[in-house]
Amino acid sequence: KTHETVLEINLNAISHNLNFFKSKLKLTTKMMVMVKAFGYGSGGFEIAKLLEHHKVDYLGVAFADEGILLKNAGIKLPIMVLNPENTSFSAIIQHQLEPEIYSLKGLNAFLKIAEKRKLKHFPIHIKLDTGMHRLGFEEENLDELIATLKENKFVKVRSVLSHMATSDALEHRDFALSQIDLFEKLSSKLMVELQIKPIRHILNTSGISNFPQAQYDMVRLGIGLYGVSNDVEEQKFLENVGTLKSVISQIRSIQAGESVGYGRRFIAEKPTKIATIPIGYADGISRHWGNGLGFVTINNQKVSIVGSICMDMLMVDISEINCKEGDQVIIFGKSPTVTFMANQLHTIPYEILTSISQRVKRVFYRE
Ligand SMILES: *Cc1c(COP(=O)(O)O)cnc(C)c1O
Numbered sequence: 322k323t324h325e326t327v328l329e330i331n332l333n334a335i336s337h338n339l340n341f342f343k344s345k346l347k348l349t350t351k352m353m354v355m356v357k358a359f360g361y362g363s364g365g366f367e368i369a370k371l372l373e374h375h376k377v378d379y380l381g382v383a384f385a386d387e388g389i390l391l392k393n394a395g396i397k398l399p400i401m402v403l404n405p406e407n408t409s410f411s412a413i414i415q416h417q418l419e420p421e422i423y424s425l426k427g428l429n430a431f432l433k434i435a436e437k438r439k440l441k442h443f444p445i446h447i448k449l450d451t452g453m454h455r456l457g458f459e460e461e462n463l464d465e466l467i468a469t470l471k472e473n474k475f476v477k478v479r480s481v482l483s484h485m486a487t488s489d490a491l492e493h494r495d496f497a498l499s500q501i502d503l504f505e506k507l508s509s510k511l512m513v514e515l516q517i518k519p520i521r522h523i524l525n526t527s528g529i530s531n532f533p534q535a536q537y538d539m540v541r542l543g544i545g546l547y548g549v550s551n552d553v554e555e556q557k558f559l560e561n562v563g564t565l566k567s568v569i570s571q572i573r574s575i576q577a578g579e580s581v582g583y584g585r586r587f588i589a590e591k592p593t594k595i596a597t598i599p600i601g602y603a604d605g606i607s608r609h610w611g612n613g614l615g616f617v618t619i620n621n622q623k624v625s626i627v628g629s630i631c632m633d634m635l636m637v638d639i640s641e642i643n644c645k646e647g648d649q650v651i652i653f654g655k656s657p658t659v660t661f662m663a664n665q666l667h668t669i670p671y672e673i674l675t676s677i678s679q680r681v682k683r684v685f686y687r688e
Contacts, residue, residue: 326567326600328681329654330363332371333688334560338546339375341558342529351520351539353379353401354546357387361547362674363563364683366394368546373398381541385409388418401446401480404456410434414443419479423448423456425465435475444479447511447519451483451503452496460507467514480520480539481508489527489551497528501535527551549660549670556660564654565677569596569619569646572639581636582628586612594640596624598650601633605676606652609666611635618651619644 343352354377355361360368369380369391380400382388388400389412405413405420407430413420414434422428422445435443447466450457458466470478483504487493504523512518521537526545528535530552544550548562574594581587581595598617602608611630616623622642626635637650653659659670666673 326565326604326681327684328363328677329564329566330367330683330685331560331562331564331688332367332685334548334562335363335368335371335546336375337560338548338562339372339377339542342526342540342542342545345529345533346536346540349538350536351378351522353377353381353522353539353541355381355525355541355543356391357381357383357403358675359387359679361544361671362677363547364685366391366396367683367685369394369396369398378539385413385416385418388413389416392416392418399444407431414438414440419444419446421446421448421456421482423450423458425458425462425469428466428469432469432473432475440475442477443475445476446480446482447478449481449483449504449507451485451500451507451523453484453486453500455484457483458507460503463507463510467511470515478511478515478517478519480522481511482521482541483508483523485523485525485528485532488525488531491531494531497532501532504535530555544671547674549674561655561658563659563674565600565652565681566654567598567600567650567652569644569648569650570599570634571597572644572646573597580628583631584629587628587636592640593638595627596637596639596644596646596650598635598637598652599633600652600681601631601635603632603678604681605673605678606630606635607666607668607673607676610662614665615662616657618654618656619648623656 354372356369359365380398383404385402388402401419403421410431448457450459485500487497508521520539522539524540526543529540548559550556575589577589577591579589608630611626615626624637624639627638628636659673663670663673
């Protein structure tokens with residue numbers, strides 16, 4: 322039993338989920354796993370270490386600093402940096418990270434440094450914009466890209482990638498397929514004109530599930546590893562990874578007409594038992610989850626959050642259940658699930674998971 326707020330991470334569940342998605346792929350398809358934003362809030366180094374044990378092919382991070390942390394901690398897997406700023410290119414080279422290059426400006430800046438450092442065939446990843454319209458080369462930039470890369474000895478195109486905007490939304494299936502078609506066309510042009518055989522990849526988690534025909538040479542698994550699917554049927558095959566737990570700090574009884582918390586936003590209609598839990602919005606629990614919308618689980622029983630969630634605490638109505646000070650409280654995990662919370666809060670599980678602040682200790686365990 323814990324005596325504080327912790328995010329427990331089930332490493333066996335991560336292995337299970339990894340294998341589940343692997344089983345959907347051809348044996349030869351490589352796997353990049355996204356560990357950006359501290360492994361979707363679940364822990365950067367520990368998860369990277371586990372993935373290294375499982376011999377995935379690549380890790381993906383958003384920023385150079387995230388990759389440097391992992392390399393300094395001893396991670397040996399190749400790491401692609403999705404969003405390298407030009408100012409981080411030197412650090413990227415120094416730490417043997419591999420940048421995603423998404424513009425001519427970025428490419429030229431990187432080549433300048435690569436030349437100065439006399440690099441040979443330094444691995445880079447070319448991002449194509451096929452409809453997401455976030456980062457990447459567009460069709461009309463390709464000729465200039467090809468001209469710049471041709472006979473360049475400083476860098477080597479290790480992979481060519483794109484990202485789908487609607488791989489999780491079946492109503493936009495036609496758009497998704499058009500992105501795949503454009504990726505095929507643009508990546509083929511690069512391969513033919515540069516005479517290269519890069520790793521090609523376009524699928525994220527829901528892409529693996531919905532467009533397995535487009536797995537190319539590699540896929541980029543993210544949210545699925547952490548136990549979340551946007552598909553109700555697929556969700557049944559995934560194991561829950563994170564359980565956010567706390568404890569009851571104090572229990573009190575209040576009378577009808579008395580209130581709880583800031584602004585008196587909860588007024589008891591009858592004698593009520595209130596428990597205070599030491600977790601609040603500074604830990605990443607949205608204030609919108611308070612005032613009767615959200616619930617926590619204590620001794621397998623649901624209890625409603627009453628009043629407004631405070632910075633470091635929240636209060637629940639325990640009138641109908643048996644519990645005592647010190648008892649464990651589940652904020653999310655099996656019930657409520659992050660997916661349920663996200664739906665209620667009109668957001669997505671990604672945001673719930675990555676919002677859990679760094680002051681919440683991560684505890685890793687095996688079953
Ligand atoms: C985050 C990210 C992924 C993983 O997406 P999921 O939906 O979590 O599987 C893949 N590719 C890129 C470019 C990303 O930014």
